[in-house]
Amino acid sequence: MSNSQIVKDPIREEILNGARELFERFGFKKTTMEDIARQIGKSKSALYYYYKTKEEIFEAVILNDIEASQAKVADAVKKESSALSKFRVLFTSLLEDVKYKANKFSIFKTDLYENHFLFENIVKKRDSYIEELIKDILILGISQQEVKMMNNAEMSLWAKMMNITLKGTANKIFLEDEFNLTNSQLVFIADTYFNGVRS
């Protein structure tokens, strides 16, 4: 992705690493630009040479993290050959990742509620990425005669719906500590979405 340009520059990388550590500990609001600058031993103004706004830094931090996750997921999906197992792996690894991040990034729950505008771009990018991934699985499945014929609009719609499902589930996992799904449950869910409940 063209976004990997963001970390081409070692100083940008330094900024993002420093920022990430602070964001993870204190959240978006309580992390000031001076905090970030101090963290890497530079002055506040220096940050503005590399990033236009605080939001841009935050977005870059999160986006970096998301892209790493997505690369892992895409890799795992690529390893599978059938559409079903690709879909299964997509489903499980995506939600496994969320489970992990629910612990690590619990501080962002607050930001998620209070500053959800911060995540607008991030969410939009992530959505379209996931939906493309799902659509690709469908296309492959059709070409392998594993998936029934669908037109483009239908594929997009199904991908969007699956993404909503994924996000709804992720949300529940992320925000409600009680909600936990075992791996075999995730597999069951993915399979049932793929195969339906019809006898």
Add this chain to the structure above:
Amino acid sequence: MSNSQIVKDPIREEILNGARELFERFGFKKTTMEDIARQIGKSKSALYYYYKTKEEIFEAVILNDIEASQAKVADAVKKESSALSKFRVLFTSLLEDVKYKANKFSIFKTDLYENHFLFENIVKKRDSYIEELIKDILILGISQQEVKMMNNAEMSLWAKMMNITLKGTANKIFLEDEFNLTNSQLVFIADTYFNGVRS
């Protein structure tokens, strides 16, 4: 349901009607107990003879409304005979209802963000109701050999997942004005969840 006791008393009904009008216009926070009392020509203290807290009134107002919707949905579902068409009707009528309410209750978007604790009980009740409805459809489908064999845990899990999907979709419709689904799209979605995408 035992909740219909809530409106057994004509004065309670009067309170709820007055309260509903104000809540719909001003939301939860900006509607005071005195406003509600004035609306029905009684004193504030009188309200406390019937309801313990302001939250309880709000909950009763919303619950009344939800129960009416649910009765309609349940009726529509009952009219269908196959599990697939039941599921289809459940899906479409539930989301049709949300589309309608997104206009009528747009004031609650604020409350939804700022006072989501208010909806905790409501959501819990609604969830279990919908999940039971879905599970019943599965059970019937299995008995009609229309749906593949599943054990109880699997049925519950699928019902829960479908509810998450439904809620995710409803949320998108309710909070994002752009997101609109035609009836034929809803039918496609429901059918595809039921039948899967397998060829």
Add this chain to the structure above:
DNA sequence: TTTCGACCAATTTGGTTTATTGGTCAAAGG
């Protein structure tokens, strides 16, 4: 049984002052 006004504690509001913060800029270093 039902209604009410007086009452209270807690929260909210409105307004002011002070401190912090995001962001700009011209100048200086390398």
Add this chain to the structure above:
DNA sequence: CCTTTGACCAATAAACCAAATTGGTCGAAA
């Protein structure tokens, strides 16, 4: 030319406080 900086500003947030509201209680009246 690229990078860094401190001084600076406008805007927001925090701290504070007094006054007004508001949710909820209670004894008494109807």
